[in-house]
Amino acid sequence: MTIRGIYSTMVNRRGQSGLAAVHRPTCLPMPPTVRSSSIRTGADSADSVDIADDDAVDQQEGGEEKLRSGIQSIEVGFRLLEVLTHEPRAMMLRDLAQQAGMSPAKAHRYLVSFQRLGVVAQDPLTGRYELGGFALQLGLARLARVDGVKLARIALAELRERLDMTVGIAVWGNQGPTVVHWMESSYPAKASLKLGDVMPMLSSATGLLFAAYLPRGKTAAMIGRELGETQRWATANSPCTPEDVERVLADVRAHGAARVEGMLLPTIHAFCMPVFDSNGDLALGLIALGHEGAFDIAWGGEVDTALRECAHKLSYELGYSPTPR
Numbered sequence: 001m002t003i004r005g006i007y008s009t010m011v012n013r014r015g016q017s018g019l020a021a022v023h024r025p026t027c028l029p030m031p032p033t034v035r036s037s038s039i040r041t042g043a044d045s046a047d048s049v050d051i052a053d054d055d056a057v058d059q060q061e062g063g064e065e066k067l068r069s070g071i072q073s074i075e076v077g078f079r080l081l082e083v084l085t086h087e088p089r090a091m092m093l094r095d096l097a098q099q100a101g102m103s104p105a106k107a108h109r110y111l112v113s114f115q116r117l118g119v120v121a122q123d124p125l126t127g128r129y130e131l132g133g134f135a136l137q138l139g140l141a142r143l144a145r146v147d148g149v150k151l152a153r154i155a156l157a158e159l160r161e162r163l164d165m166t167v168g169i170a171v172w173g174n175q176g177p178t179v180v181h182w183m184e185s186s187y188p189a190k191a192s193l194k195l196g197d198v199m200p201m202l203s204s205a206t207g208l209l210f211a212a213y214l215p216r217g218k219t220a221a222m223i224g225r226e227l228g229e230t231q232r233w234a235t236a237n238s239p240c241t242p243e244d245v246e247r248v249l250a251d252v253r254a255h256g257a258a259r260v261e262g263m264l265l266p267t268i269h270a271f272c273m274p275v276f277d278s279n280g281d282l283a284l285g286l287i288a289l290g291h292e293g294a295f296d297i298a299w300g301g302e303v304d305t306a307l308r309e310c311a312h313k314l315s316y317e318l319g320y321s322p323t324p325r
Helices: 003-014 018-022 032-039 043-060 063-069 072-086 093-100 104-117 133-145 148-163 205-213 216-228 242-255 302-317
Strands: 120-122 129-131 166-173 176-183 258-261 268-276 282-291
Touching: 072 093, 072 104, 072 120, 072 129, 093 104, 104 120, 148 166, 148 176, 148 282, 148 302, 166 205, 176 205, 205 216, 205 242, 205 258, 205 268, 205 282, 216 242, 242 258, 268 302, 282 302
Parallel strands: none
Antiparallel strands: 120 129, 166 176, 166 282, 258 268, 268 282
16 A cells, blocks of 8 residues: 555544644644743833723723723823923923823824824924924814803802802903802802992902902002092901002912901901913902801811812813913
8 A cells, every 4th residue: 555545544544644643742832922922022012012901991891981981092192291281391202201101112102193193293403392283273272262251150050069158250340350150058148249249359358359460550549449438348357558458468369369257248258269361360250158157268178178179270271370381
């Protein structure tokens, strides 16, 4: 019998090639993960895993929760934009990556995409990165559409529900600081205030706030007029001289807010917090008031802290930055 015939007989009898059985390898191949880890090491491998993990997050969620989870890799990349937003100068890749909490290799991949979109620009001479032209257009479009009073109304509605206190909004009008929004608590303060009321400059938290932060050219005439009428309306805590006014306004600026204790209305305490716009100018004041004994008037207390946080968030929404850009 020929060799070919012997081989065919073995296959037919045993259902498999005897030669294959004889020469079957005795060691198993390494799993893909073992092979890849033995070949690829260092930052590039870790970065690839990071990106894969970022994009795989969505696949681990389901239904409505998946829709809310978003795309994590986009959020990771925006850490670079956040660093550039708060840094006044262009940055080297290593410094930018470090502050964003990622490796330079990973940061570079994000920056390449951001450059293509015009969100980031790179200086061809120094290699430093800065926000690009599209970032400017994006910011200008936001500023053109934002309505500070509307945002404040939404924010104050949430604050009132949480702390159950009377809150309001004041802006600068032709006659002075004017109340444009008012929401009572479940136990309304007996304050005879209504929409359109103009607050006094020296005996209300609202007036003191605007006097402290607006240019003196806008407020000098009103302050002078109120000082001239001091004997008619002043209380024990009201400033009565120009020196008193300067001292009180300096205190407002030092605390970053104005407060009064029973000055305008007996037993009524009030805070007024500044909200600034993108130019650093006073855009509006957030008011909170309540009855003595039921209203925390302390600096750093519950009302001060909550109203201050609300004002800071609104200032951010309006494009304000406490540090120069």
